[in-house]
Amino acid sequence: MAEGTALITGAGSGIGRACALGLLADGWTVALVGRRAEPLAATAALAPAAQRDRAVPLPADITDAAAVDALFERVVRRFGRLDLLFNNAADTMPYTPTEDVGIEDWHRVMDSIATGTFLCSRAAFRVMKRQTPRGGRIINNGAPSAQAPRPDSVAFTAAKHAVAGITRSLSLDGRRHDISCGQIDIGNVTPPDRPQPAVLQADGSRRVEPTMDIGHVVDMVRTMAGLPRGVNIQSVLVMPSAMPYVGRG
Numbered sequence: 001m002a003e004g005t006a007l008i009t010g011a012g013s014g015i016g017r018a019c020a021l022g023l024l025a026d027g028w029t030v031a032l033v034g035r036r037a038e039p040l041a042a043t044a045a046l047a048p049a050a051q052r053d054r055a056v057p058l059p060a061d062i063t064d065a066a067a068v069d070a071l072f073e074r075v076v077r078r079f080g081r082l083d084l085l086f087n088n089a090a091d092t093m094p095y096t097p098t099e100d101v102g103i104e105d106w107h108r109v110m111d112s113i114a115t116g117t118f119l120c121s122r123a124a125f126r127v128m129k130r131q132t133p134r135g136g137r138i139i140n141n142g143a144p145s146a147q148a149p150r151p152d153s154v155a156f157t158a159a160k161h162a163v164a165g166i167t168r169s170l171s172l173d174g175r176r177h178d179i180s181c182g183q184i185d186i187g188n189v190t191p192p193d194r195p196q197p198a199v200l201q202a203d204g205s206r207r208v209e210p211t212m213d214i215g216h217v218v219d220m221v222r223t224m225a226g227l228p229r230g231v232n233i234q235s236v237l238v239m240p241s242a243m244p245y246v247g248r249g
Contacts, residue, residue: 004083007031007075009062009120012039015186015217016088020055021047022218023225029054031075035061062089062116072123081131084225085124087117088141095152095200106155113159117166128179135178139224140167142185144237144245151202171234180232182224187239189214210240
């Protein structure tokens, strides 16, 4: 069982919600972060009754620097320290040819993924380097697209490349503060309440690709979160074996 405080962005649905419930089961106290209070409350309500007091919804806009700083101050005031940050939040957009991508969509995707990851990591560094005992762990949600993009996805691909660079920089800069940083790249996860949509391929066709249960992602995040201080999984890709990735395109 783990003991410590974790903060998960994008905790109101999907991977963030599932990982929050997994960390609660491991004994973590989890700050549930997202823009809207209702989905965060719904995540907390899914936890078993004995764990629910350790699931704390904290609505915040992670693209707003002042809001992020205030969020982390609230975490420290309430829990005394922060041991784990999972940068998971992300906005996406439909497949769009590069020449047709609007600047508003570009900024929305980049801000939610790259800027949000930076702002939360910056705030976490400030907390983790001064707490006693010092240090902690940051896990960034990357994507296979950071290595092999899908067509018509320039904003998402650029944002996830930025996350990969942020991960490496944090891993290096965190050494002197006992802060570890690793990245999980996540392949196709089975949708919980709808059929898997057909995905755009490099030849212009659309194909329903293999998927995996979200539990495999949760297990890996729990493993990364539970590593002893001074040990790190720098980068890991979890995906269905038959998903087009190696040789994509």
